[in-house]
Amino acid sequence: MVSNSSVVAHSEPGANLVVQRYLAAFSDDSSILVAASPRLASLRSADWLADWCTTDCASTFEPGRCSTDELVIETSGTTGEPKLVRYRKQTLRDCATAIGKTLPLTAQREAYVSLVNPRLAYGLSITHSHLSAGVPVTIKRAPVSLDSWEEFRHELHANSSVYLLPHQSYLLAHKNFRLDDPIELIFAGGRLTQTMVDHLYTSFPDATIVNMYGQAEMGPRIAIGRSAISDFCEGHVGAALPGVKIRTSQENSIEVDTPYRMTSYVAVDGSAQPTPTWWPTGDIGHLSPTGDLYVDGRAADDVNFLGTRVRLRDLSDAVRGVDGVLDAGVSVAEHKVYGQQPSIRVLTQADAADIEARVRKALAATIGTSAAAVLVRVVDPARLTESGKI
Numbered sequence: 001m002v003s004n005s006s007v008v009a010h011s012e013p014g015a016n017l018v019v020q021r022y023l024a025a026f027s028d029d030s031s032i033l034v035a036a037s038p039r040l041a042s043l044r045s046a047d048w049l050a051d052w053c054t055t056d057c058a059s060t061f062e063p064g065r066c067s068t069d070e071l072v073i074e075t076s077g078t079t080g081e082p083k084l085v086r087y088r089k090q091t092l093r094d095c096a097t098a099i100g101k102t103l104p105l106t107a108q109r110e111a112y113v114s115l116v117n118p119r120l121a122y123g124l125s126i127t128h129s130h131l132s133a134g135v136p137v138t139i140k141r142a143p144v145s146l147d148s149w150e151e152f153r154h155e156l157h158a159n160s161s162v163y164l165l166p167h168q169s170y171l172l173a174h175k176n177f178r179l180d181d182p183i184e185l186i187f188a189g190g191r192l193t194q195t196m197v198d199h200l201y202t203s204f205p206d207a208t209i210v211n212m213y214g215q216a217e218m219g220p221r222i223a224i225g226r227s228a229i230s231d232f233c234e235g236h237v238g239a240a241l242p243g244v245k246i247r248t249s250q251e252n253s254i255e256v257d258t259p260y261r262m263t264s265y266v267a268v269d270g271s272a273q274p275t276p277t278w279w280p281t282g283d284i285g286h287l288s289p290t291g292d293l294y295v296d297g298r299a300a301d302d303v304n305f306l307g308t309r310v311r312l313r314d315l316s317d318a319v320r321g322v323d324g325v326l327d328a329g330v331s332v333a334e335h336k337v338y339g340q341q342p343s344i345r346v347l348t349q350a351d352a353a354d355i356e357a358r359v360r361k362a363l364a365a366t367i368g369t370s371a372a373a374v375l376v377r378v379v380d381p382a383r384l385t386e387s388g389k390i
Helices: 013-027 037-044 089-102 121-133 146-153 166-172 194-201 312-320 352-373
Strands: 008-010 032-034 053-055 070-075 083-088 112-114 137-139 161-164 183-187 207-214 221-228 236-240 245-248 253-257 264-266 272-274 279-287 293-298 302-305 308-311 325-335 339-348 375-379
Touching (some): 032 037, 070 089, 194 207, 302 352
Parallel strands (some): 112 137
16 A cells, blocks of 8 residues: 555655645544644634644644544635635545546656645645545745746756646746756646746746646636647636536626535634535636636626726736736725725736836726726735735
């Protein structure tokens, strides 16, 4: 029998010890809470979580005596606000098996390496799918400096696979690096854009791009698409996993019926919020005649900003059209004077002051003088949070 440690391992000895303790607990009926390290103590103070195993899957693991065979994950989910999702472990195992068969995971590849934090829903699904398939994967802490990214690039081998978050595409590729051998780059945890893939092409012209779509509440994988890097089509996330049903409404909203859904959201006090049979993802898109899913973006909510109805998607499109902008995230903040105030995070590697000025000019062309009151924050890819969410 293959041991867990020979299948899933962290490159750092201390973190690997924590990962192995998690794997042991996941493999039996232990109840496990996975959350960011600063949150673990406060969450464990809840009566119903007091006897659960708690871990961040990297630096700490506290054993517990509760044995409900469940896993609770802290996640930003679809709203960007922290919440707890509750799963039966068997549901996660079933989804992991489907992921492994769909990718497919194979021992014929040179190596699998993950740069995804193992406590995130995406990171956990990597761990679970490799554990299910019995195919080794090495988890590495994502590089934090340009020098460490260069070192990582030169460690890559032909016929290997790398799990990444979309924003890491800007850090992985470099104009002075080129690998002409086949390599598989696997993405999830956010929208993979054409700009990102074009950036990768300069360094990895023979890469295969795997674009996985899902949400923490849904197992987390819904669909998986793959293509040669030269054939990548933004928004294409492939066919649904076995057992998963996808439909779109008259408004093009994407809804999912999946056997891999969470049991419920759960509050710190233990109260649960059940999930509907057809889950609204909050995205809009369409299905091809062959059943492949194309995600066009987030559902376009209108907000009342300074007396005018503003479509957030229009703001997002305007900002993404600015030269030098790699991506943009648009949300709404409550302001005591303005009421609903659009807030835009702009991803760029260009000069921040210059980008902000050009972004505001583009916004002004879209919504007029109200653009002056929009919150704009310029972010470098290297400074994004570990989840990669913009």
